[in-house]
Amino acid sequence: MRSAKLLTAAGLLASASLVLAGCSAPAPENVELRMTVWTANEDQLALFDTIADEYIAEHPEVKSITFDPLPFEDYTTTLTTQIAGGKAPDLAWILENAAPDFVSSGALADIEETLEGTEGYEFDDLNDAATALWVKDDKLIAYPFSTSPFVVFANDDLLAEAGLPSSAEIKASGWDWEAVAEAGATVNAKTGKAGFVIRDFDYTTWDNLASVWMGWGAKPWSEDGATCEFDSTEMADAFEFLHTAAFEQKSMPGPGTTADFFAGEAAFTVTQISRASLLAEGGYTWNLLPLPEGPEGEYSMVGQAGIGVMKQGKNAEVAAQFLAFFSNPENSERLAQWFPPARDSQLNSDTLAAANPVLSAEQIEDVVVPGIATGVTRPSHTDSAEIGQTVRAALDAIWTADADIPAVLADVCTAIDPLLEK
Template sequence: MRSAKMLTAVGLLAGTSLLLAGCASSTPAAEPKNVELRMTVWTANEDQLALFDDIADQYIAEHPEVKSITFEPLPFEDYTTTLTTQVAGGKAPDLAWILENAALDFVDSGALAPIQDTLEKTDGYEFDDLSDAATALWQKDGELIAYPFSTSPFVMFANDDLLRAAGQPTAAELQAAGKWNWEGISEVGAAVNAATGKAGFVVRDFDYTSWDNLASVWMGWGAEPWGDDGASCEFDSPEMVDAFTFLHEAAFDKKSMPGPGTTADFFAGESAFTVTQISRASVLPDSGFAWDLLPLPEGPEGEYSMVGQAGIGVMATGKNAPVAADFLAFFSNPENSKKLAQWFPPARTSQLSTETLAAANPVLSADQIENVVIPGIETGVVRPGHTDSAKVGQTVRAALDAIWTPDADIEESLIGVCDAVEPLLGK
């Protein structure tokens, strides 16, 4: 992936091109014809893509100037790299999903076209219904630059059948006994592993590579990877040392968490607990085991919650930015937002209700939505990001490798992370 500097150059180039085009002639631009829109996404889920196509077909039926709207799935692990390469190569899509950990690069660089004016002027859009918390990450100078189409809380799923088979309390029983905390989860997870050979708890999609998913654990210790200004490394803080000590002991000593090179899929019945986002619940009816959904376990600092976010942006270098912005207004209007809520928790305050979310997520109970999902969305902290996200992320990932050995010195290893990444922070 290119750095934020590359994206800035792309944005400036686009802005200059538009400015020159505006100065070249006072003749009104011709109405677009036979417009073909392309939007990059990272989902290959057939049901989700079918819904996107259905929304697109409705838009095309009302806009004869639009010939087609294509949703292009890109592999998640290489998504941002591939998208940025397309932009740099002059083949930018018209719209794109953007991960929260790359939001600062895209929003600040000028790579995205402003959309707020289009959304506000669209009849029936109800722009003021968008949550301030959901839109905060996607604004520049007080203006919305990308639409937060999904604000999904990280939660803990539990396999109650596996817990019972190991002679352990169910998730609800752990919570009722005041043991819904990370130490309690690790203790029970170790017992499950010893009794059944299956995993205790899994931080899904971490796999000892996607280190920022561990924020769903270290936030319980009050730890942060860098200061609020992004310029100072905090990996060597006492809170982070304690959090990684817990994780290291879980992986290498207690065996309550799969170690490096070992995988366990909760949804295939291979672990007692998993941390992931609520959108995964859709596969549980086919799991064949009794399950439950609870908030993230408490840490030493008490209760907390984390959300993963994704935005939809209109690329400034796309060929049809005004039409793309208009389609985004249609894609995210109140009616379609309600349809999308079954997988992508909405940014609309009016739709953060048990009634709306229960209708969109029939797998979840009203109690789970009211006591886990909605509070998680309303209070969750976004997963950490930084400008020049790819380089910073790769540097942290490489430096953290020193921790994932049985005899690692946690404190010294985390000092090494700061030594490696601090020169990149604040640039």
């Protein structure tokens, strides 16, 4: 059996040999659509179902629309396995780190004509920066349904317990990574709780560390993806900071140690704004701040996902029409409570505050809107699964107390150079 982890763009293209039905095809009946997602959140799925029911009520040819949650950890692998096995969904969420494979492969149907031609869709309202990752040959082939900035949540009660100023006061005196690390070290020493946590990193999901290393001006590879840059001075300095935080300052949980900010176990966490709904679980005073400055100054990063229509799906044309409904202005505004929209007209405090009542208008205006408008996505590359696994394995050597950081990063480049050259 062919491993989905080794699927390349060419493999996806071969799996997606079917094309949209021509105009002469008979009108579809009793259509059953399936869309893969990685959320199992009951509230989110309930909203999806509501939108689907509204669509079905107006389109009797559609019998059902099913949202199929797949585990996040293996999402792309499972999706590509389904495609390779001839069981592709009609629509699918696609992570930004897998976008180059899906966009370049031909696995996705061109949706631009359908979206543009849908009455009331307001296609020109889609933000250029948000759509950039999902364009092929100047045509949009996936809709950027979620553009969620990475931010810092702070637990002011835990800072006070450690005898520190509030997060707002810390920010006012100089909001950079050194300030976060120093405060985090004090929190750990005084309370035994964690200082700062890069959520979902857990010493495995290395590309989440881009939320830190971007502050040093570091990149994993060149803009064209052909040259490894893990061995740059900027990347070494960023990893020196993280290594010191974990092994010397104890401001960041070390390998094998976990801490959940939303359960009150850490003073700061770096995560996406879409996690704000978890704040209700904490019972503490919290604050929202932008990413701290690094040596290169201010920066923003977004996590993004697109919704694509699979050419190999049985009902690609109907699926594209449903996507136009799912992502129209009205539904985009409803979805904004969890998935920040890609529409310029909705990137404002009024829309986002209404959808995110847990956040203040000031927090949205000062942190969320600028983060979406200026943020860049995490690193991505074709053959993302193989490159990701290779980088992760090579980086394991850096997470020991006596690691030779420049040497380890040079080894990362040695390991991935053949993959980048493909």
